[in-house]
């Protein structure tokens with residue numbers, strides 16, 4: 442896997458306090474290169490960290506500065522089925538709609554992030570694995586492809 446110094450992947454597991462039932466968030470910051478075909482690819486593992494078995498994965502994406510023409514989207518792929526969300530406005534505080542993808546107690550999900558046109562883009566993704574009783578549970582991420 443090539444490493445590009447202009448790109449950074451920052452994983453933060455912190456107490457951000459958003460939502461009423463999900464106390465721990467995971468934030469991912471990344472960038473997509475100039476090519477319109479650039480895609481970043483991650484794998485998220487949802488598992489029981491002692492809190493309880495995975496019920497579902499929640500994900501959204503925010504298209505952050507610079508404000509450029511491409512629209513940024515995220516896809517969650519599980520069992521060969523993909524769901525998609527797009528951030529409609531670049532550079533504002535709003536995110537894409539939240540994707541909720543149910544899975545097994547120990548589930549791997551694939552995340553892909555792409556854009557509609559050429560130009561550098563940066564994004565922030567929130568992702569978390571949640572039990573069926575709405576508790577944040579074990580969440581790991583691995584970078585597969587960084588373009």
Ligand SMILES: [Ca+2]
Nearest residue numbers: 505507508531
């Ligand atoms: Ca942007």
Ligand SMILES: [Ca+2]
Nearest residue numbers: 528530533535
């Ligand atoms: Ca936005």
